Amino acid sequence: MNKTICGVDVSKDWLDTHVVPGGAAGRFRNDAAGIAELAAWCQANGVELVVMEASGGYERLPFLLLWELGVACGMVNARSVRRFAEAMGFLEKTDRIDAAVIARYGEVKRLQPTQPPSAAQQRLKALVARLSQVTGDLTVQKQRKSATTDAETIASLDEVIIVFKRQSRRLEREIASLIDDDPQWACLDQAFRSLKGVASRTVARLMAELPEIGVLSNKAIAKLAGLAPIANDSGKRSGRRPVRGGRAGPRSILFLIARIVARYDPHLGAFHQRLQAA
Numbered sequence: 001m002n003k004t005i006c007g008v009d010v011s012k013d014w015l016d017t018h019v020v021p022g023g024a025a026g027r028f029r030n031d032a033a034g035i036a037e038l039a040a041w042c043q044a045n046g047v048e049l050v051v052m053e054a055s056g057g058y059e060r061l062p063f064l065l066l067w068e069l070g071v072a073c074g075m076v077n078a079r080s081v082r083r084f085a086e087a088m089g090f091l092e093k094t095d096r097i098d099a100a101v102i103a104r105y106g107e108v109k110r111l112q113p114t115q116p117p118s119a120a121q122q123r124l125k126a127l128v129a130r131l132s133q134v135t136g137d138l139t140v141q142k143q144r145k146s147a148t149t150d151a152e153t154i155a156s157l158d159e160v161i162i163v164f165k166r167q168s169r170r171l172e173r174e175i176a177s178l179i180d181d182d183p184q185w186a187c188l189d190q191a192f193r194s195l196k197g198v199a200s201r202t203v204a205r206l207m208a209e210l211p212e213i214g215v216l217s218n219k220a221i222a223k224l225a226g227l228a229p230i231a232n233d234s235g236k237r238s239g240r241r242p243v244r245g246g247r248a249g250p251r252s253i254l255f256l257i258a259r260i261v262a263r264y265d266p267h268l269g270a271f272h273q274r275l276q277a278a
Contacts, residue, residue, distance in 0.1 A: 003048040005111075007103025008038075008062065009095045010055040015062055018099040019045050020107050025096065035062050039069035047071070049113060051106035053078040064116055072113040074106060079245070081105050121211050124178055124185075128208040131171040131201065138164040175204045188214050196264040198257055206257075210250040225251045 002021070009016040015028045015038055024045050028034040042050060050066055050073045052059050059075070066073050085093075085101040105111075117125070141164060145157040179185040185207055192203040207213065213221055222228040226246020232239035262272040 002107055002110075004046050005103050005106040006042050006045070006047040006050045007099045007101065007106060008050055008052040009098040009102060010052050010059045010062065011095065012058050014095065016095040016099040017041070018096065018103045019047060020100075020103045025099070030058060030062060032061075032065065035065045036069065038062070039066055039071050042066075042071050049074055049106065049111065051076055051102050051111055053081055053102060063114075064122075067116045073116075074111045075114040076102065076105060076109075076111065077245075084108075117211060120178065120182060121208075124175065124204070125208040127171055127175050127178065128205050131168065131175065132205070134164055134167050134171060138168060172201065176200065179204060179207070184214050192257070195257070195261050197260040202253060202257060206250060206253045209247065209253070225254055227251060227254065 004019065004021065006017050006019045010030065013030055015030050015034065017024075017026045017028070017038065019025070022045065026038075026041055028038040028041070050071055052063065052073065053076055055078070063073050063075065081098075081102055084105045085098075088101070088104070090097060090101055138161065141157050141161050145154055145161070148154060148157075179189050188207060189200065189203050192198050192206070193200060210221070210225065212224060216224070219228065224246055226248070227243050228246075229241035229243060232241055258272070262269045
C-alpha cells in the first residue's frame, strides 16, 4: 500500500505543498512558525512522509524542524525530479506544480525517509564551511597585499591577514577535536591520512560533505559521489560506462585525493596510468 506523501517545493520565503493521494495543497512561510503550521497540517492530512528537493540551503531549516516535530522527511535530487516531470508531460514549471510533481515522484519511487544529520555532523559541516570561507578570504587578502606597494595599505592588510590566520588555526583545532571525539570519524581520518600527501583539512571536508562514508558500502558511496560506472549496453553492443551525476563537492575532493596519492604512491600511480590507458 502506498504511503501518503506530501511534496514540498522550497524557496527562500515559502513552502508550497501537495499531498498524494487526495490532492490537498497549501502554502506556508519558510520560518519556524510556518514550519510548525506545516507539521500540524501534515499530521491532520495523515502524511507519512514529506519529500523535498535540495534548494541551495533553504531546505535545511524545514528538513530539520519537521524531523524534530515528528514528521519524517526524505530528500530527492532536483535533476531527477525535473526529468520525471518532463517524462510525465509537465513542461510548465510553477511552485504548486513542482510540489505536486515532487509528491508524485516520491510516491512512484517509494522513497524512504532521509535520516537527519546528528548534532556533531551539523557542527562539523558548519565548521568546515567556515574554514573554507576563511581560507578563501585569507587568499584574497594575500593577493591584495602582493598587488600594492603602499605602506599603509600593506600594514592594514597585514592586520587582517593575522586575524584570518588566527581564525583558521582555531577552526582547524575545533575540527580536529570534533573528529577525535567520534570513533568512526577518527578511524576514517587515520585511514585517509595514512596516505602520503593527504591533508587533514581535505579529509575533514570529505567527511562533512559525505557523512555516509564508512557507513554505506563502497559501491553505494561511489554512486553517491557520481563515480559509479553507468551501464550503456544495447543488444550485442557493450558501450563505454561513463560516470556522471552525484555530489559534485565530494567527487572533486576524491579526485584531488586520488591525484595526490597517485603522485606519491608508486603502486597506485601505476594503477592510475593503467586506468588512463584503458
